[in-house]
Amino acid sequence: MRAGRWLVYLFLGLLLVLYILLGGAAHFYTDWLWFKSLGFQAVFWKTLLTKAGVRAVAGLAVFLFLFLNLWVTRRHFSRPLKVVAGEEQTLQLNPWFDVLSRRLLTLLFLFGSAAVAMIFSSLAGAKWLSWEQFLHPVGFGVQDPFFGKDLGFYLFSLPFYVFLYRFAFGVVLFTTLTVLLIYLLADPLKGYGWWRSPWVVRHLAFLGAVLFVLKAWGYYLHQFLIYYSERGAVFGPGYTDIHASLLAIRVLCFVALVMALVSLYGGIRGSFSYPAGAVAVLVAASFCLGVLYPAVVQKLVVEPNELERERPYIEKAIAFTRMAYGLDAIERRSFPAGKLLRPEDVAANRDAFANIRLWDWQPLKQTYSQLQEMRLYYQFHDIDIDRYRVNGEYRQVMVAARELNQEQLPQQAKTWVNRHLKYTHGYGIAMSPVNEVTPEGLPEFFFKDIPPQTTTDLKITRPEIYFGEVEAPYIIVGTRTGEFDYPRGDANVYTRYRGEGGVRLGGLGRRLMFALSFQDYRLLLSRDVTRDSRVLYYRDIGRRVRKIAPFLRYDHDPYVVLAGGRLFYLWDAYTTSHWFPYAEPHGEFNYIRNAVKVVVDAYTGEVRFYISDPGDPVVKSFARIFPSLFAPLEEMPRELKDHLRYPEDLFLVQAEMYAVYHMQDPQVFYNKEDKWVLPTELFGAEEVRMEPYYVITRLPGAKKPEFMLIMPFTPQNKKNMIAWLAARCDGENYGHLLVYEFPKQELVYGPMQVEARINQDAQISQQLTLWDQRGSRVIRGNLLIIPVKDALIYVEPLYLQAEQSRMPELRRVIVVHGDRIVMESTLAAALERLFAAGSPRSPAGTMEAAGRSVAELVGEANALYRRAEEALRTGDWAGYGKNLSALKEILTELEKRTRAADKVYK
Known part of the structure; x- marks a missing residue:
């Protein structure tokens, strides 16, 4: 009965193992089919075979080395042990002899070595890319300052050498400790110490010598690792590293080789004291030369005159860090402070003012969700910012893809047929200009509803979204079941x-x-599926793209693009490394390039990788490893290329690094005299760090407006603005970085200073308090600092959200320019009030009437009249009186001019 039960358990166990093996084989097969369907089967096989090859070679090497050393210890189990009792010595068989025969011991060693080899081989397999990059290096054409090696050595060769050293040292050290443990266990009677056995001493001395040789190699490699030292005034080697640590490393390398010879000599003599002494000597030398000596040099030589000692190394660190992050390509320009715009400047830069973004993506996402999701199962995952040529005009827009989220289906509708055959795709996009608002405070749509409706010359011929940012299960298309396309009324x-x-x-x-592979038996039973049906899987683009190229780093924000009537996702990918010499790290890397642009077709799922920075050696290496993966950017369709934008993540990294590394003078850098920081702003009611923002504007001296990414800077511990960084995105200027610096002796308002001025404005603060008391919540949007001509204009939208609603409405726009702050219901009204009702040159809000044309005076009079009426409606008697006084001044001037004209006429 018991035997039958065990047979059942054995049978079930075999079935489980078979199921696991079949599942693994099925997953491998479906992955291969997936890569093949995308045209990347060469990538699949190259990755697979490289991993397998590295694991096989590493595993075999570990197995042979470990097993041979274990096999040598086998004779120690069968030899007689000498037992000392008083003055008598007797021989006694090892007690293990009756338990472990030589054959059984050999089998144990075989299985143990194989298990350990599998563990080590998995560690080696994870480094398959380092092996491939080692085989496919690319030179930078720049040499390091101390060893004269091309920088490519540090990014492609040194990482593999360091891994190989650590791997080999770990294997030998593990083997040595295992052998030592076996010798201890093999002599349980302890009557004859293992350290007195010449055979045991020779074995351990040989392993010790191998460890010493590997340690010498490690010291040789360590000299190159001084480029990543954090000891000195900057990241990378300083005075102490070059004049003390480097010398110590080279001496220790020689000492380690000598100690290897000492260990071998001790093995020949059969004395364990030699290898033990060699270990003690190396440890003492490492402490004295590697720790004490550099500390003394740092304390007595460097610190008393640190700046002068470190000056040449600070210069090198600045140069290499700027090179690693592309900061050396940033063009520096001056921007005047205190310049103000006139009404004619507004007219001349109408295209810039027509694209000032009033909608922030956070409140707009809620508004989109309320107005355009249409059904529970649709979802706007994100709001993207882009630009299009709309009805002949260059417009900045907000756009979002309407994806299908099956998790939002009613519970009763989450059947297998619905999830995998019927509800298969999202539908269309919502698009709105960044600055247009309906009278109700809602966005004006360029694209809306289902099917997509538009009043523009943009068209969508393929609105279905089968692949997007929302996680989605596999689906089967081309079945006997119709796919839900979109709702129309009740049908x-x-x-x-x-x-x-x-x-x-x-x-x-x-x-x-x-x-x-999918662990779904219903695939076998469904009658709706035919031979010609197609399986779409890995449909969320994050998983899809990373499965093809996991060695790239990706931007946080892929964005949807309408091109040629179809929908695509564009995604920026980066090549990064933490091995760039002398460059300060930013998180996990100290080198970054936006070397790849990824395009995913939202309908077919086709993925294409385009090299956007052909000068990047890292992407060149990847292209050599995977020649079929990448295509030159010139092959990207023109309609897609028009929507390339400088990526936010890279721009933010560069801005953070440039805030420090714009200082190129060693003394200024050492003292951090001119350190910048990224500013903060108010969003809602919280002070948050300002994010980079896209704008369409015309740079000083440029002939036409362009799409660019902007970030202001403020000085350390101050709130005024010191500079702003721009990344150009259009045409041949793509990727060109410019920093505009303000005169340090003049005040330019920073974001928080402008926020404080808005808070201190009596009329605005009174209105905000009033709104907050009427069941609404005021949301202060992102403050945008827009450069126009040679001046700055600050724009901040205000949203109102009712307590019972999740649909923010854009109700006011605050504009700050010079000494004036205005708040109006629209940007146009704010600009009219700002530039027609008074010059920014006058703190009182009016300018001298003389010297202006009659038309300007009439326009200002009308604006003052409207402002007086608004003040009267809101009960602002002070504002009402002020506007009437200003209006009286304008009317007086008009009367004078009329009388003068009459005299001339007469």
Whole structure:
């Protein structure tokens, strides 16, 4: 009875093992089909075979080395042990002899070595990319300052050498400790010490010598690692590292080699004291030369005159850090302080003012969700900022893809057929200009509703979204079940997938593989699925793209693009490394380039990788490893290329590094005299760090407006603005970085200073308090600092959100320029009030009437009259009186001019 039960357990266990093995094989097969469907089967096989090859070589080497050393210890178990009792000595068989035969011991050593080899081989397999980069290095054409090696050595060769050293040292050290433990266990009687056995001493001395040789190699490699030292005034080697640590490393390398010879000599003599003494000597030398000596040099030589000692090393650190982050390509320009715009400047820069962003993505996402999601199962994952040529005009827009989120389906609708056959895709986009608002405070739409409706010359011919940012399960298209396309009234419209994306399901064998891979038996039972049906899986672009190229770092924000009537996702990818010499790290890396642009077709799932920085050696190395993966940027369709934008993540990294590394004078850098920081602003009611923002404006001296990314800077511990950084995004200027610096002796308001001025404005603060007391919540949007001509204008939107609503409405726009602050219901009204009702040159809000044209005076009079009426409606008697006084002044001037004209006429 008991035997039968064990047979059942054995049978079930075998079935479980078989299921696991079949599941693994099925997953491998479906992954290969997926790569093949995208045209990347060469990438699949290259990655797989490289990992397998590295694991096989590393595992075999570890197995042979460990097993041979264990096999040598086998004779120690069968030899007699000498037992000392008083003055008598007797021989006694090792007690292990009766337990472990030589054959059993050999089997134990075989299995143990194999298990350890598998563990080490998995560690080696994870470094397959280092091996490939080692085989495919690319030179930078720049040499390091101390060893004269091309920088490519540090990014492609040194990482592999360091890994190989650590791997080999770990294997030998593990083997040595294992052998030592075996010798201890093999002599439980302790009557004859293992350290007195010449055979044991020779074995351990040989392993010790190997460790010493590896340690010498480690010291040799360590001299190159001084480029990542954090000891001195800057990241990288300083005076102490070059004049003390480097010398110590080279001496220790020689000492380690000598100690290897000492260890071998001790093995020949059969004396354990020699290898033990060698270890003690190396430890003492490491402490004295590697720790004490550099500390003394740092304390007595460097610190009393640190700046002069460190000056040449600070210069090198600045130069290499700027090179690593592309800061050396930033062009510096001066920007005047205190310049103010006149009404004619506004007219001349109408295109810039027409694209000032009033909608922030956080409140707009809520508004989009309320107005345009249409059904529970639709979702706007993100709001993206881009630019389009709309009806002949260059417009900045907010755009979002309407994706399908099956998790939002009603519970009763989450059937297998609905999740995998029927609800397969999202539909269309919502798009609105950044600055247009309806009278109700809602966005004006360029694209809205389902099917997409537009009043522009932009068209969508393929609105279906099968691949997007929302996590989605696998689906099967081309089945006997119609796919839900979009809702229409009380009914639904159905469609069939017409693309070539995904993998053809095929016959029973392939269908079984998919069922095992997806762990879904219903794939085998569904009658709606045919041989010609296609399986679409890995549909969220994050997982999809990373599965193809996991060695790239990706921007946090892929963005949807409408091009040629189709929807695509553009995603910026970076090549990074933490091995760039002399460069200060930023988090996990100290080198970064936006070397790749990824395009994903939202309908077919086709993925393309385009090299956007062909001068980057790291992407060149990847292109040599995977020659079929990348294409030159010139092959990207023109309509997609027009929507390339400088990525936010890279720009933010560069801005943070440039805030420190714009200081190129060693003394200024050492004292951090001119350190900048990224500013803060008020968003809602909280002070948050300002984010980079996209704008369309015209740079000083430029002939036409362009799309760019901007970030202001403020000095350390101060709130005024000191400079602003711009990344150009259009055409041949793409990627050109400019920093505009203000005169240090003049005040330019920073974001928080402008926020404080807004808070101190009596009329604005009174209005905000009033709104907050009427069941609404005021949301202060992002403060945008817009450069126009040679002046700055500050714009901040205000949103109102009712307590019972999740739909923020844009109700006011605050504009600050010079000494004036105005708040109006629209940007146009604010600009009219700002530039027609008074010059920014006058703190009182009016300017001298003389010297202006009659038309200007009439326009100002009308604006003052409207402001007086508004003050009267709100009960602002002080404002009402002030505006009437200003209006009287203008009317007086008009009367004088009329009388003068009459005299001339007469």
